[in-house]
Amino acid sequence: MIILHSFSRFRMNQQLETWQALESVRESFRVVDAFLVDEQDYDKALKDVWGQGDLIVVEQDVVPALEMVESLFGCDKPWCIFDYEIRYMDDKNPPFYPQTGLGLTKFSCDAQRVSASEKWFGSGSWFNLDGRITGALVQAGYRPHVHGKVKHNRIVDWTGKTK
Numbered sequence: 001m002i003i004l005h006s007f008s009r010f011r012m013n014q015q016l017e018t019w020q021a022l023e024s025v026r027e028s029f030r031v032v033d034a035f036l037v038d039e040q041d042y043d044k045a046l047k048d049v050w051g052q053g054d055l056i057v058v059e060q061d062v063v064p065a066l067e068m069v070e071s072l073f074g075c076d077k078p079w080c081i082f083d084y085e086i087r088y089m090d091d092k093n094p095p096f097y098p099q100t101g102l103g104l105t106k107f108s109c110d111a112q113r114v115s116a117s118e119k120w121f122g123s124g125s126w127f128n129l130d131g132r133i134t135g136a137l138v139q140a141g142y143r144p145h146v147h148g149k150v151k152h153n154r155i156v157d158w159t160g161k162t163k
Contacts, residue, residue, distance in 0.1 A: 001073055002049050003029050007060035008036045014153040017063045024066045029073070031058075042129055050116060055107045062103040063151040072106040077145035079137055080106040084152035100134040104150045114140040 005022060007015055022031055034045035049055055056072050058064050062084055072080050082104040107115070115136035134144075 001029065001054045001056065002052055003031045003056045003058060003069065004034055004045060004049050005031050005058045005060075006034045006036055006042055006045055011061065011154065014061045017151070017153060018058070018060055021063045021065060022058065025058075025064060025069050028066065029056075029069060046129075051109070051112050054109060055112065057102045057105045057107070059101075059103045061152060061154040063153065064104050068104060068147065068150060071147050072104075075106065075145065075147070078108040078111040079142050079144050080147055081144045082147050082150035084150050086152070086154075100130055100144075102130045102133070103152060105144075111137060111142060114142070 003025065005018075007018070025031060032049060034041070034048075036042050036045065046057075054073075056069060062082075064082075068082055072082075081101075084101065084103045086101075115133055137144075
């Protein structure tokens with residue numbers, strides 16, 4: 001099992017809790033930290049670990065408790081997620097839970113095999129990477145096994161930009 005923790009230099013204040021939570025995870029699991037500099041680095045980081053064994057993805061703005069990671073690790077479902085809330089700065093858009101984000105997700109070897117594609121590796125920015133991967137899984141007949149909700153420290157303004 002590989003845990004890929006992706007992070008960037010942006011929104012550092014939203015990452016502190018993630019780093020703190022990962023301290024207890026590191027005591028039990030191998031965590032690979034991937035510093036993302038440009039928009040294509042997320043694709044590259046995933047490609048480096050894709051197919052190397054079951055994979056858990058932890059994005060920079062979710063707060064993964066050790067128990068959450070253990071539940072993903074112990075689950076026999078091929079595609080598992082902890083859903084998270086997308087919050088907006090304004091009152092025009094209510095919060096929602098997308099069930100397609102990569103925030104805290106497990107991909108089994110089988111799920112990686114059916115969704116591995118040059119169509120999404122290196123084919124765009126981090127912004128739509130989740131949709132490319134989850135779209136391939138859904139097209140192959142997979143549905144996410146939802147384990148619960150994880151805290152998400154990102155707020156989006158009405159234009160779609162992150163704060």
